[in-house]
Amino acid sequence: MTSIFRTAMGADFDRLHPQLRRRFSVGLASGQACTGRGVMDRIWHGPAFVKPFLALGATRNILVPRAGRAVPFVIENVPYTDSFGRETVSFVRTFDLPGRARRFDAQMVLGPKGDRILDYLGTHQHLATDLRFHAEPDGSLLIRSGAHRFREGVVDARVPELIGATAEVRESYDDAAGRFRIRVSVVNRYFGPLFGYEGSFTATYTDVRRCGVRPGLRPVREEARA
Incomplete structure (x- = not known):
């Protein structure tokens, strides 16, 4: 048994920098969790009309409604089994902004076909998207999201492109600095x-079998639909 990320990436996983391979090997098989601590040099927003939407999302720990520089940051990647029996890895990001810390929560599971990651966003997993993971020639990791889907009760709808968005994440390891860059x-x-x-x-890495999953890390509501 391997991590959900290695399974989704297949042979491409071995092209990642060794430190990225270790970080994305967190899972129930390895028994390891990863906590990243650092600084976001910059958190930015687009035009002013975006802010109300960011503020709305922030009520469910989706995105961050404030901009800032030199913001202390923590990301918690902890594996666990969700209420539907799926191996899940948390991606809970906390930004220590002045006046109030803000969280951006996601929980990732392996997609039904095993070739991509399913990313559930927020405290109630109302939004879900497929993620594609790719190793770049320099050993860095590129993640791209697909269309978002909204789920609440009987509602199961694709978010229209007009109000939807796609995400691109680039993560690398700086050998000279001994730090991950994102x-x-x-x-x-x-x-x-x-x-x-x-x-x-x-x-830093910890044994999740010994430490467990801290209270507040898992979502309030879990969604079964892929």
Whole structure:
């Protein structure tokens, strides 16, 4: 048994930098969780009309409604089995912005066909998207999202392109600095860049079988639909 990320990427996983391979080997098989701590050099937003949508998403820990520079940052990647029996890895990001910390939550599972990652966003997993993972020639990792789907009760609808967005994540390892570097950009097809952040962090690894999953890390509601 391997990590959900190795399974989704197949042989491409072995082209990643060794430190990225270790970080994305977190899972129930390895028994390891990863915590990254660092600084986001910049958190940015697009035009002013974007802010109300970011503020709405922030009520469910989706995206971040404030901009900032030199913002302390923590990301918690912890594997567990969700209520539907699926191996899940948390991607809970906390940005220590002045006045109030903000969270951006996601939980990732292996897609039904095993060739992609299914990303559930927020505290109630109302939004879901497919993620494609690719190793770049320099050993960095490129992640691209697909269309988002909204799920609530009997509602199961694709988010229209006019109000939807796609995300691109680039993560690499800087050998000279001994740090991971990350750059995230969320873009709407019609309105351009909406939100993003970039910075760096170091990682520590713990035995999840010994430490478990801390309270508040798992979502309030879990969604079964892929």
